[in-house]
Structures are given as C-alpha cells and as structure tokens.
Amino acid sequence: MQILIIILQIAVLLAVVLLHVAYTTYFERKIIGHMQVRMGPMRVGWHGLLQPIADGIKSFFKEDIIPEQADKPLFLAAPVICLVAMLASLAVLPFAEGWALADINIGLLFIFAMSSLASYGIILAGWASNSKYTFLGGLRSMAQVISYEIPMGLSLVGVMMLSGSLNLTEIVTAQGTSIFSIYLFPQIIGFFVFFIAMLAETNRVPFDLPEAETELVSGYITEYSGMRYAMFFMAEYIGMMVMASIGTVCFLGGWNGPFAIPFFPPFWFILKVYGFLFLFIWIRATLPRYRYDQLMALGWKLLIPLALLNIFLTGLFKILVH
Amino acid sequence: MEPIRIAEQLQEKFQTSILGIDEHRGQVTVLVDRDVIVKIISFLKKDQKMNHLSCLCGVDNKKRKAASAYMERFEVVYQLYSIENRTSLRLKAQIPESDQTIDSITSLWTGANWLERETYDLLGIVFNNHPNLKRILTPEDWEGHPLRKEYKLRGDTEWRGLEELKKKAVQLQQFDFHNASTAQGTSSDE
C-alpha cells in the first residue's frame, strides 16, 4: 500500500513536471517572441497553445538517426543519463510543508550530485557522437561544469551555516523564523554567486557555450535527432526548474509567503519558481554570449573568491550573534 | 601630383622598362616590362605613397582587335591608389605567351595573395615567389583556365569529378532513405 501511494505520487509529480517542461518551452517562445516584436507560435491551437504537444508528438515520431561512426552504446545512453539525473533530483524538492517525495537529510548534496551526473550525459554525448563540433561542445561543457560546481556549492554554504541543515525542508523552516523570513538579504552575495552559477550550470545564455549555435552548430546535441534530442531538451528545462527551485528554497523562503493560500500550499513556491524561469528567459532575450576563456575567468577569479568571502562574513555574523 | 606627371617620372627613372603611357577618360595607364614590376610598384608605394592596391587582375589579349605594338598575349593590371594624395595610376605588365610568369607582389601587400591566386586560377599566369599559389575559385582538379579566350563558355565535356560523384551516388543507393525497412536492415547488420 505504502509503495502504491509512492508510485502514485511519483506519477503525479512526473506528469506535472513534464507538463511544465512543455509549457515552459511554449512560454519561452512566446515571451522571447514578444520581446523581439513578433508573435511566437500562433498556428497550433488558440495562440499556439497546443504547440508544445505538437512538438512532442513530432519528436516522438521522428527517425532516431545514429551516426555510423558513433560509439553506439554511449550515444544511446547519454540522453538517458541526462534526463534520469535531472528527474531524480526532483525527488528531494519540498514543494510545500510535507510535499516532498523523499525528505532526506542531505537533500542539497543530493541535488549537487545529480546535477554533476547530468553533465556526464553531456560529455558522453559529445564524445560518443564522434563529430568535431560535439566533441568541442562536450569539452566546453566539462570545463564549465567543473568551474561552476564549485562556486555554486560554496555559495550555498552560507545558507547551510545559517539554517544549520542540508535538509531542504528544514532550510525553508529555518528561514521562516529568521529576521527577514528569507535568506535573500543576509545572503545577498551568496545569492548573486548562486544566480550566475545557476545560469552556467543549466547552459543558458550568456553561458550557453556547450551548444553555441553560431560557433559549434549545436554543440553536443548536433548529431542527435528525434526523441533523444527531445530528452536533452527536457533535461535542460527540468534542470532549469530544479535550479529555480533550489534558489527558491534556499534564498526566497520556499513555500512561505505573505499569507497562506488555503487548499494549495505550494502556491508561493510555484510563483517564485515561475519568477526565476521568467528571469532565465528574459536574460536569454537580452544578453550576448561569453567567450570560453572569459567564462573561466569569471568563474575562478570572481565567483569563487566572492563565495569564499560570503562564507567568511556569514561565519563572522554567526560568531557575533552567539 | 597629377597621374600623368607620375607616369613621366616613372619613364625618367625606369626608361626602357616603360613601354608606353596611355590615357583614357582621364585615367592614366603605364605599360611596363614585367621584369621590373616589383621595383616599379615598390617605388610608387614608397615615393608616391601609392599605398592602396585597388585592383589586380589579368587580361587575355588573344582576341583584342586593335592590338598595339607592345601588346603581348597576357597582361596583369595593377590599379594603385594613394589614399593620402588621392591619385591613382594603372600599371599593365606584359606577359608573353611563351613564358607566362611574373613576379609576385605579395611582399608589398599581403592582400595581393588572394588576388594573384585568382589571376592564376582564371588565367594561368604563374606568380613567382608566391607563398601559396593554388586554385581558389575553381575546384583543385579543374582543367584549364576559364578566363582565357580559347576556353569555351559552354564546355564540350563534363567535369571529371562528375563521374566519381555519380559512382558515389550509386554506392549510397544501399542506404535508400525512402525505404525505411532496408535502411534499418543495413544498420542492424553491422
């Protein structure tokens, strides 16, 4: 019985998240469209509302082309690794009080582990395709992930110190009792570092180097088609949502809001995640792309020292308060 | 300085190497001997500040009607311009059919590299001391030089590579993209 309930919960979560993925792509196209004085999708359904579904059906029925020279097992496995890692990290997210599939004590660490694992998928995709562009994309991705995992982890150390826990639910609860009831203000440096690292982790503009279309054609996904391509796509968007959720949980107070919404406790959580997603899309429409070495310089020379400074200041604050 | 003055100055300095001076619609052309072309151009570049190489191209004079006394089979035309003095001058180096070579001016302008390659490609004039004299606009295995007058506008034969291409197309027939079952069959065989 217990297992059945959990399976049901997983199914519901999966359905909700995948629907969100589909409609995030829709809203991305719509929002960028309107920012660029055009309409975005308009043909399928009212104002193109059925477009994501049409896209899904299309990519599902497209031929799955495997290049002759590709390393077949790895080529087939890479998108699955990506998607599974991203989906797994959904399990520990607390959408509201008690609304988490697995409320484990090392939730934050688990998410880091999973997002690093997802980058294996990208690197393997780049390697296994046996194409020059994908290989360069894979290399870029590897360098990017290594350099940005560190500031990202360090930026959240401040949050851990303040809340005294790695459990995501406890982090949110701890924020509710803190001075501003969110960690954004006491951890403003940490948030800044986290936000930039978050963009880089999800390969979004201005850090979309692994798939820079004007340089590397499509980077690591150049040789993919059909459903496997869509898997990478889903992984990217789930990654965006996971990162937005982490930002919400660690800095914006999770499901806490100015007032409680009856019958639907995750309301504020979802609203904050939407805010993050909008920011992702807005940035994509605005900014150019960094160069590879500039990206490295930013990560190692600016973000890591800043994150370390944040840890130092947070520690000092804790000592002074107690 | 007026272009015609510059031409006269050239004649004084290089004397027998200057084969003639011509003016047409206000543009001055100096016909020169190909052996001294680098010397003349570097003189113009240094002393007359002709620092901009506007144009470099070759001409095939085979079917020219009114052939002048100096005219050889090929010419290489250099259009020089002085950005500072706003004067331009055209040089024409004469190249006989028996020895179709001329010295390269890539030592004076790096940009002349491609222009000379183009002239070689289309007219078959060989530039001595050129760092990389290869075909540029036509494929590397192209036969003949298209801008020569005996080269027909519409050729008699197909390009040699076409046969190879057709063979390749026949080879690729086994991956028949229209027939999904055979395509899957070949890929699963491997």
Added chain:
Amino acid sequence: MNETTTLDVPVSQGDEDRYRLKLGPQHPATHGVLRVDLELDGETILDCDPQVGYLHRGFEKLAEHRTYAQNLVLTDRLDYIAAMANNVGYCEAVEQLLAIEVPERAKFLRVMVCEMSRLTGHLLWLATHALDIGAMTVFLYCFREREVLLELFAELCGARLTTTYTRLGGVRQDVTHEIMMKLERFVDAFPACIEEYETLIDTNRIWLKRTIGVGQISGEKAVDLCLTGASLRGSGVDYDVRKHMPYAAYDKMDFEIPLGETGDTYARYRCRMEEMGQSNYILRQCIEKMPPGPIVGDDAPDLVMPVKPGRKVEVDTSARNGLIKLIDDRDVYMEGDIYVATEVPKGELGFYFISDGMGRPYRMHIRSPSFIHIGALATMGKGVMVADLIAIIGTLDVVLGESDR
C-alpha cells in the same frame, strides 16, 4: 566499430595533437558558403585557411558574352544584400567607359537607392554580427527596419533583392510621391531605431568583452591587407570612395566619414553604426533636394521599354521614346579601359572594363571587397579562439555571392 579512427588529412610528424576542423560550408555563422579550415590547439586557432569558390558562377567570363545592358542583372547577384549599390556601381563604370551623360534627377535617385541599400546592408550586418556573438534580439529588431526598406525597393522596382534598378544613362523607374512620403517617414523614425539597437548592446559588458581588442589590426596592416570600407575605417584610415572619388550626386551631399581609432571589432561596429546615421542624413538630403527632370539621359543606349498607356507612373516619357536600339549598332564604344570604384556597404566595389569597340565588354573584372576581406581572414584569424573567429567573420562583413562572383 571504431578500431581505426583515421584523420581526413595526412598529418606530419609532431603535429598529431592538432585538432582539424572544417568550419563550413554548412555552418550557421559563415554567412553563406564560406569554409574555413582550422587547426586547433584546444580552442585556440593555430592555422586558419579560408576556402571560397562554392558560389563561383563565372560572372566575369559570362560578361564577355553579353551586352553591357544584359550584364546589369549579373550585378544583382553579387552582393545580394545590397543589390542597388552594385547596380549603381556597374552603371557608373559603364557610363564612364562609354561617356554617357546621366541626368541630375537620376543621379540623386542613385544616391538615394545607394544609401537605402547601405542601410539594408548594415542592418543585416548588425543583425547577423550580433547573432553570431549571441545577442538574439538585435537580429529581429534590425529585420523590422530592413523590411520597410525592402518593401520600398519592391515598390520602386518590383523586386526586393534582385532589383536591377539602374539603367545605363539613368534609372528604370521614377519615384512616386507615395514612395517619397514613406521614405520620409522612415527617415524620421530611423534615428530612434539606431538608439534602440544601441541600448541593447552598445554598453553591454559582455558585448564589450567580446568585441574590444578582438581582431585588432593597425591602420598600416589594414592597408597592407587591402581592406576597404568600414573594416579599413575602423582602423583610422580615412578612405571612402564617396569622398575620394565622388560619383553620382555624392559631391552635392553633406556627410561625414566616421573613423575608428583602435581597429578592433568594437571600433568597426561603432563605425558602421555611425555610418547608418550618416546614410539616414543623406537620405533626408535626397528627399529635400531631389531635382525635377528626366530620369534617363538622351544618349542612353538602354533597352528601356516605353511606358504602357494607362499606367500611372509620374515619368517624363519624352526622353525615353525611341531609345530601343540594338547596342551593337552604336558607335560610341571606343577602344579603351577603365576602372571605376564605388562604395558599397562592404567596401570598395570596383569594376575594371576593357572595351575593344564591340557592344560587349572585352574583359570585366570585379574587384569585390568580400573576396579580399576573406583573404584577410587568414591573417586575422591566427592565434585567436574559435568564438573570436566567428566575431571576426562577422565584423569583416562578407557576402559570399560577391566574393565568389
């Protein structure tokens, strides 16, 4: 399956760790069918060898077999982004060769279409250059304004891209009042549009990081590489054919040539942005100063069609009647040669003609700026990163149709 991984090029001893990448001819950032053979060490380019010729259509050979009037259509297919400017360049050259007079109004119309096509060319350059560096929104903003101009072209001559607008001795169609009104509206609105593009990228830190110091060349080096146009002026060399050898009605126009100082991608970007403002200013002068009169000269050897009755075009038809003559009949084609350069958006477009008295050019050589700019890529692309190479291709502003002819 992969027991033998063979490299496609023979590798000399000691060079095995170089990564060879053939960028193009099918690549989103090579502006057509440019192929660049790269040798990489990581992402740094050790050797850069651009390859052209994929679009070679033999225009120079073809021109020797067609009359002067027929060759005009070939020029549309050179720089297909700014076909009007090529038309004007070709006609200016042939007119000088054959000593054909052009009426004043036609000269102003030519300046007008030239500047309009300069705007379309620069807008497309900005759009693709920004897209290459990753700024996607600028792309569509630029196309919005470009669309207005292309619609005006369509109204003026019936085609958006392959215009064939000019004729030997004049232009094909006179402007209507409506076109002038639309153009005036565009000219009024355009400065605000330039500001809009600038708000997006001009002081954007990432844009500055990607452009300042990238592809830097000194003025001397730029002259050595035979660069022209904004690519040369970005390095501070004051050379613009419109000022140096004025053609059409440019000697009656008041405009400035913007110069850069540093010679990097940002300087060239600023140069072209300023040029757009100047073009807009020239367009305003065209609207104000447009003189009345015929649009085709009396001795034009053109195959101009007489205007059909009932067609509402405000043109002076008297000058055009009876002009349909076979070109070979005329005796104005003297023996001689000529080189005439014009300033197209990409740089100096020169036509070198040899006439031997026939109705066809004996030799036509096109000095195409794109061809020379791509040649310069081999020098400029060495030692930079792949991302910078893309930026440099963008900043040199090349069109392969013009390069390969």
